[in-house]
Amino acid sequence: MRRVFTFAGFLAAFGLLVLSSGCGKHLTDDDDPSDDVRKIGSTRKVVAKTPLKAPLDGIISGRVIFEGDIPTAEPITAMNGHADKGHCLKGSESETTTQTWHVDGATKGVADAVIFIRPPRDKYFELTEAARTPATKIEEIRQPHCAFIPHVLTLFPKYFDGKEEKETGQKLKIINDAPIAHNVRYEGDPRKNGTFSSPVAPNGSLPLKVLTPENSPLNVSCQFHSWMSAKIWVFDNPFFAKTDAKGNFEIKNVPTGVPVTFIAWHEGKGEFVKETRTFTKGANPPITLKISK
Numbered sequence: 003m004r005r006v007f008t009f010a011g012f013l014a015a016f017g018l019l020v021l022s023s024g025c026g027k028h029l030t031d032d033d034d035p036s037d038d039v040r041k042i043g044s045t046r047k048v049v050a051k052t053p054l055k056a057p058l059d060g061i062i063s064g065r066v067i068f069e070g071d072i073p074t075a076e077p078i079t080a081m082n083g084h085a086d087k088g089h090c091l092k093g094s095e096s097e098t099t100t101q102t103w104h105v106d107g108a109t110k111g112v113a114d115a116v117i118f119i120r121p122p123r124d125k126y127f128e129l130t131e132a133a134r135t136p137a138t139k140i141e142e143i144r145q146p147h148c149a150f151i152p153h154v155l156t157l158f159p160k161y162f163d164g165k166e167e168k169e170t171g172q173k174l175k176i177i178n179d180a181p182i183a184h185n186v187r188y189e190g191d192p193r194k195n196g197t198f199s200s201p202v203a204p205n206g207s208l209p210l211k212v213l214t215p216e217n218s219p220l221n222v223s224c225q226f227h228s229w230m231s232a233k234i235w236v237f238d239n240p241f242f243a244k245t246d247a248k249g250n251f252e253i254k255n256v257p258t259g260v261p262v263t264f265i266a267w268h269e270g271k272g273e274f275v276k277e278t279r280t281f282t283k284g285a286n287p288p289i290t291l292k293i294s295k
């Protein structure tokens with residue numbers, strides 16, 4: 003009997019968790035659910051979020067600079083032993099060499115870093131109609147040879163309106179431009195995007211996808227070519243940017259006058275900056291962020 007009661011207790015607790023996560027509360031911190039769902043005895047309590055009210059009139063800009071000896075991209079040797087070698091090696095240098103670090107030799111600017119802000123833990127960003135509209139309707143991830151392009155992708159497919167996540171209209175298109183077959187597999191939080199895997203036919207594409215925001219990037223891979231990888235950051239707000247080839251970034255229309263968490267992430271380092279900042283109206287002083295291997 004004891005075992006039965008224990009199991010029943012587990013079911014009850016699990017039921018509470020499912021109910022609480024499905025009733026319109028926003029669970030934001032995927033890595034640590036205790037941020038939002040606090041354990042009290044054997045039950046869980048969801049902490050409701052309130053809007054962060056602030057004018058969206060700030061501009062953040064800056065650069066990510068590498069400190070130390072610049073990492074060099076190495077040839078991907080696994081391509082040489084693969085049956086698709088002939089096509090894979092037709093790729094550009096950036097497609098046939100390791101892709102974690104792309105650092106500009108002259109300026110030491112670091113590409114593919116993602117810069118973003120988060121609201122305080124008990125808040126969500128209150129977005130105007132304009133801020134709910136993504137800059138692009140379709141974002142693509144392509145496979146012309148044997149690498150994903152881009153290697154790091156940022157998306158804004160959904161926002162939180164205080165009750166639930168709503169679609170912004172932005173969708174992801176996965177395209178295989180190559181005459182060989184690829185596969186796309188992405189792995190995220192089981193409660194959010196879960197795991198998806200599908201072959202992509204030569205010169206084919208997959209149906210458009212609407213991804214769900216997560217607090218960590220999705221890991222993308224190809225099951226046919228073990229070296230292929232990419233990262234997809236999925237945000238519920240438009241306050242993010244990816245550094246360009248020289249390490250520059252700019253984020254427009256950010257909330258001002260309120261403290262937010264300013265975060266910088268790079269694939270080779272994870273979150274390498276995480277600090278509280280309050281931005282002001284108009285152009286804020288450029289921010290220089292340093293990263294090392």
Ligand SMILES: [Cu+2]
Nearest residue numbers: 184185224227
């Ligand atoms: Cu592939």
